[in-house]
Amino acid sequence: MALYETVFIARQDLSSAAAEQLTETFTQLLKDNGGEVKKTEQWGLKTLSFRMNKNRKGHYVLFNIDAPHAAIAEMERQMRLNEDVLRYITIRVEEHEEGPSAMMQRRDDRDRGERGGFGGDRDRGYRPRREDGAPEADLIEGAVV
Template structure:
């Protein structure tokens, strides 16, 4: 199975509590693992001022996730984020390096 490396950053509404933030992170980590994603690394980038307002918000809580997965997983994650009322923006970047896990199985 050929997996690509991805970096996904999403911005939460500024009024999201720390507990809710951690719950959202755990939900996405579980979803990534459930659909064959690996090497999950999450960084909380903290609350930052936005360059321009998004949905009437001037601040947001940034969370960065790096993981390996396939395009189907990305579609699933982005669809989930699109309908998550706590997320005001998200961006997924495909990294250049690919990992071939079929040789290790």
């Protein structure tokens, strides 16, 4: 069987319990058609980039799926028919990522690295200087700064 990742967005006026029930419905549909959901992540209610069907927010859900194509096609057909699903996307992947997805990982300013924005010498206009206080030459030797 092939590996897939599916993300769908449910309407904002659904309760969290109703969004979870929708998730369970699609999970059971995949199981009935010979597939298996390896991981499910509820990303919660998030603001959309633009309005969709008069909705400004939506409940996001991620599935990591191991299923035949027929099961995926049936799940997508049911998503198209369901009025609570605003959008969905399914992609085929070579392997599923271990651990939480990028949306579920906690962002921390310390994890930004040296090119991450605030902090680091580059943001403060730091230039290396010689002992006498004059700036060091750039990459090309003999260059005047």
